[in-house]
Amino acid sequence: MSFLLDKMKKMEPLFEKGGRFEKLHSVYDGFATFLYVQDKVTTGGAHIRDYMDMKRTMIIVVIALIPALLFGSYNIGLQHTRAFGIVDWSLMQMFWFGFLKILPLILVSYIVGLGIEFIVAQIRGHEINEGYLVTGMLIPLIMPIDVPLWMLAVSVAFAVIIGKEIFGGTGMNILNPALTARAFLFFSYPGWMTGDKVWIEGLTKGGAIDAFSGATPLAVAKLDGIARMPSAMEMFVGTVPGSVGETSVIAILIGALILLVTGVGSWRIMLSMTLGALGMGLLLNLTGGNEYTRIPAYYHLIMGGFAFGTVFMATDPVTAAQTNTGKYIYGALTGILVVVIRVFNPAYPEGTMLAILLMNVMAPLIDHYVVQANIRRRVKRVRTA
Amino acid sequence: MSTVIRLRKGLNIKLAGKAEKILLPETAVDRFGVRFADFPGLTARLEVREGDRVMAGTALFHDKAYPEIKYVSPVSGVIREIIRGEKRVLTEVVIDRDGNNRVDFGIADPLKLTREEVKERLLTSGMWPVLRQRPYHIVARPGTVPRAVFISAFDTAPLAPDIDFVMANVHGNHLQTGINVLSRLTDGKIHLSQEAGGSRVAEVKNLTGVEFHQFSGPHPAGNVGIQIHHIEPVSKNEVVWTVDIQDVVALGRLFDTGFHDRERIIALVGTGVRHPKYHRITPGASVGGILKANLGEGNHRVISGNVLTGRRIAADGSLGFYDNMVTVLPEGDYHELLGWATPGLKKFSYWRSFVSKLLPRKDYEMDTNLHGGRRAFVMTGHYENVLPMDIYPIYLIKAIMAGDVEQMENLGIYEVAEEDFALCEYIDPSKSELQEIIRSGINLMIKEMN
Numbered sequence: 001m002s003f004l005l006d007k008m009k010k011m012e013p014l015f016e017k018g019g020r021f022e023k024l025h026s027v028y029d030g031f032a033t034f035l036y037v038q039d040k041v042t043t044g045g046a047h048i049r050d051y052m053d054m055k056r057t058m059i060i061v062v063i064a065l066i067p068a069l070l071f072g073s074y075n076i077g078l079q080h081t082r083a084f085g086i087v088d089w090s091l092m093q094m095f096w097f098g099f100l101k102i103l104p105l106i107l108v109s110y111i112v113g114l115g116i117e118f119i120v121a122q123i124r125g126h127e128i129n130e131g132y133l134v135t136g137m138l139i140p141l142i143m144p145i146d147v148p149l150w151m152l153a154v155s156v157a158f159a160v161i162i163g164k165e166i167f168g169g170t171g172m173n174i175l176n177p178a179l180t181a182r183a184f185l186f187f188s189y190p191g192w193m194t195g196d197k198v199w200i201e202g203l204t205k206g207g208a209i210d211a212f213s214g215a216t217p218l219a220v221a222k223l224d225g226i227a228r229m230p231s232a233m234e235m236f237v238g239t240v241p242g243s244v245g246e247t248s249v250i251a252i253l254i255g256a257l258i259l260l261v262t263g264v265g266s267w268r269i270m271l272s273m274t275l276g277a278l279g280m281g282l283l284l285n286l287t288g289g290n291e292y293t294r295i296p297a298y299y300h301l302i303m304g305g306f307a308f309g310t311v312f313m314a315t316d317p318v319t320a321a322q323t324n325t326g327k328y329i330y331g332a333l334t335g336i337l338v339v340v341i342r343v344f345n346p347a348y349p350e351g352t353m354l355a356i357l358l359m360n361v362m363a364p365l366i367d368h369y370v371v372q373a374n375i376r377r378r379v380k381r382v383r384t385a
Numbered sequence: 386m387s388t389v390i391r392l393r394k395g396l397n398i399k400l401a402g403k404a405e406k407i408l409l410p411e412t413a414v415d416r417f418g419v420r421f422a423d424f425p426g427l428t429a430r431l432e433v434r435e436g437d438r439v440m441a442g443t444a445l446f447h448d449k450a451y452p453e454i455k456y457v458s459p460v461s462g463v464i465r466e467i468i469r470g471e472k473r474v475l476t477e478v479v480i481d482r483d484g485n486n487r488v489d490f491g492i493a494d495p496l497k498l499t500r501e502e503v504k505e506r507l508l509t510s511g512m513w514p515v516l517r518q519r520p521y522h523i524v525a526r527p528g529t530v531p532r533a534v535f536i537s538a539f540d541t542a543p544l545a546p547d548i549d550f551v552m553a554n555v556h557g558n559h560l561q562t563g564i565n566v567l568s569r570l571t572d573g574k575i576h577l578s579q580e581a582g583g584s585r586v587a588e589v590k591n592l593t594g595v596e597f598h599q600f601s602g603p604h605p606a607g608n609v610g611i612q613i614h615h616i617e618p619v620s621k622n623e624v625v626w627t628v629d630i631q632d633v634v635a636l637g638r639l640f641d642t643g644f645h646d647r648e649r650i651i652a653l654v655g656t657g658v659r660h661p662k663y664h665r666i667t668p669g670a671s672v673g674g675i676l677k678a679n680l681g682e683g684n685h686r687v688i689s690g691n692v693l694t695g696r697r698i699a700a701d702g703s704l705g706f707y708d709n710m711v712t713v714l715p716e717g718d719y720h721e722l723l724g725w726a727t728p729g730l731k732k733f734s735y736w737r738s739f740v741s742k743l744l745p746r747k748d749y750e751m752d753t754n755l756h757g758g759r760r761a762f763v764m765t766g767h768y769e770n771v772l773p774m775d776i777y778p779i780y781l782i783k784a785i786m787a788g789d790v791e792q793m794e795n796l797g798i799y800e801v802a803e804e805d806f807a808l809c810e811y812i813d814p815s816k817s818e819l820q821e822i823i824r825s826g827i828n829l830m831i832k833e834m835n
């Protein structure tokens with residue numbers, strides 16, 4: 001493979017300062033470092049460095065998303081056949097149908113998002129940040145499959161520029177960029193983000209068989225009552241309508257396992273968020289209040305975007321609480337909020353996105369108090385000494 | 386005996402190239418150097434010129450802020466060169482060895498001297514700089530009386546020498562005298578920390594006038610700063626001193642023999658040397674002699690000290706003032722195709738995404754490649770895992786980067802040295818220079834506090 005390296009080295013001067021393609025330096029650098037770990041050596045401090053870098057970190061998250069993507073593709077096909085009364089499609093047919101439907105979403109998300117990242121890196125003179133590799137995959141997975149591509153492009157641009165870059169780029173943002181994109185669509189084009197049409201491919205154009213409703217389990221519970229909800233098993237496996245990647249708890253759990261085994265995702269957040277939601281659900285089961293409080297507590301863990309949000313969104317290290325103690329508090333409060341929004345908010349059946357975004361904003365405050373406690377310990381030591 | 390303090394946090398880097406427990410006879414060294422960068426925060430005033438003759442113990446320069454602190458020649462000879470770097474900043478005083486003349490500071494029993502007399506003797510003999518203080522991890526300021534003195538009697542850094550082996554082979558029985566010297570300098574205790582199980586060396590075991598502590602756990606358990614944190618942490622307006630155990634011997638030797646003689650035993654380690662073994666050498670001596678015919682093939686980096694905190698030197702550069710080892714590693718100046726995506730069978734890592742984590746292998750070859758590019762901080766919750774202190778590393782780092790002195794103080798700047806953050810720097814996927822940031826924070830504190 002050394003001809004590749006030779007070729008790359010030969011091209012390098014073109015992209016350096018004064019070279020013909022100087023303005024594309026960040027693009028060259030992005031691809032070159034992707035292809036080869038560079039020959040850069042340590043200069044000060046520790047002479048050896050761990051093999052772990054941002055590329056590997058981010059790619060692990062992308063890999064963890066693949067089960068959800070694969071199942072999501074299949075489920076698009078499956079829901080389509082159900083909606084339109086198709087009975088003779090094989091499993092592979094359903095998968096390819098879905099995969100080809102989601103592929104444009106993925107492409108638009110990456111092209112728009114990475115394009116902006118390249119431009120910003122060039123302006124700032126930074127190397128490309130790998131954070132968008134994850135964001136770019138997350139965004140299509142939390143969209144309804146029928147979202148128009150231009151809307152997707154606008155929301156991606158909004159999320160990357162307003163949600164991330166104006167704060168200083170990856171590592172500095174307050175809100176999870178993928179959820180920012182979704183929230184932008186949610187409030188700008190609510191017709192495309194809610195209801196019982198958008199979750200099924202082709203349904204917005206009409207033509208479904210009569211008995212079919214494309215509503216998500218959460219919407220069913222809200223509109224038609226708990227008794228009409230899909231079975232727990234169906235929701236766990238994921239053969240229900242919903243955003244592309246969120247429906248299958250099994251696929252998400254495989255992803256969670258990858259994140260936990262590699263230590264890239266925070267188990268503290270996943271655990272405390274699950275316990276928070278479960279605890280709040282149980283509490284509401286006991287107190288009662290409205291129809292919705294009677295949903296079995298564990299349903300909250302397998303309905304809607306909870307599992308996906310817990311594993312892939314709330315754990316974003318940049319926007320979550322950063323202290324270990326803070327992570328428990330942040331996770332638990334997020335879990336509680338998800339259930340509270342779901343049960344008591346009359347407008348939206350789902351609460352995961354808003355709960356996580358709200359807690360993203362609160363996370364620095366939680367950390368502040370945790371750090372203050374550490375400071376108080378140190379001050380106390382002086383007095384007693 | 387005291388109970389064992391068990392530390393869970395930290396990381397033993399399984400680096401290949403450990404020294405065999407064989408002590409080689411001393412090799413003659415004809416070039417010595419004293420490097421100014423070994424003493425952070427020092428502004429030096431020279432006392433010699435190129436061509437001057439010096440004895441072992443003749444002052445070469447002193448501290449501008451504390452003129453009584455003298456830095457002396459480790460050897461008898463002629464000043465060959467005073468090297469200056471950019472903006473004429475002093476870099477190194479180079480001495481060609483010649484003759485065997487030593488300044489005689491006279492024999493004395495420290496226990497029969499007053500504190501002032503002991504201090505005077507340490508200052509004029511150039512032995513004072515072996516005393517370092519926390520906060521700031523700099524040469525102790527003579528005006529203060531430390532709350533306590535801390536000595537670490539084990540080293541957990543990658544490929545570090547076995548201190549028991551060193552102490553069993555060190556020349557003369559001066560350790561107790563050294564402890565006696567220290568006992569004259571503080572009203573508090575002298576704490577000596579050992580690995581769980583204690584020392585097998587009689588001279589260490591039978592020491593009097595010290596309080597023994599035992600630690601177990603991975604690196605950085607052997608860092609004296611970590612030990613202080615768990616024994617009696619340094620708070621604002623407090624000062625403690627630290628001394629390397631081999632320098633305690635040198636302190637004793639000064640009083641027992643009258644001479645400034647810091648000869649010590651170091652480990653020569655790393656996959657870049659053919660025969661990693663122990664050597665007798667004096668700080669300042671060129672390592673060219675012990676490396677000659679011992680360097681492996683290829684492009685190597687010679688480091689005075691360990692791989693985490695040491696200083697890069699030339700293949701005939703001089704051993705750092707405080708160093709007890711020399712590490713030689715291959716340079717990592719190569720490209721690796723899709724290197725970030727490999728399963729990592731042969732790549733030791735803190736991170737569990739490398740298959741090597743599951744393998745029982747004991748040591749791994751490593752080089753100086755950065756393995757990635759500089760990024761903003763993204764990962765959280767891992768730096769804490771390799772810093773066994775009640776400190777939030779990234780919050781302290783960010784306070785330093787923001788120049789927020791009050792917050793730095795609140796978050797524990799007084800307790801830390803750059804070496805304590807070396808592992809955070811090693812594991813950092815964002816490839817930040819954390820040790821450099823910590824030192825800049827300490828420098829800022831020194832400036833603000835004066």
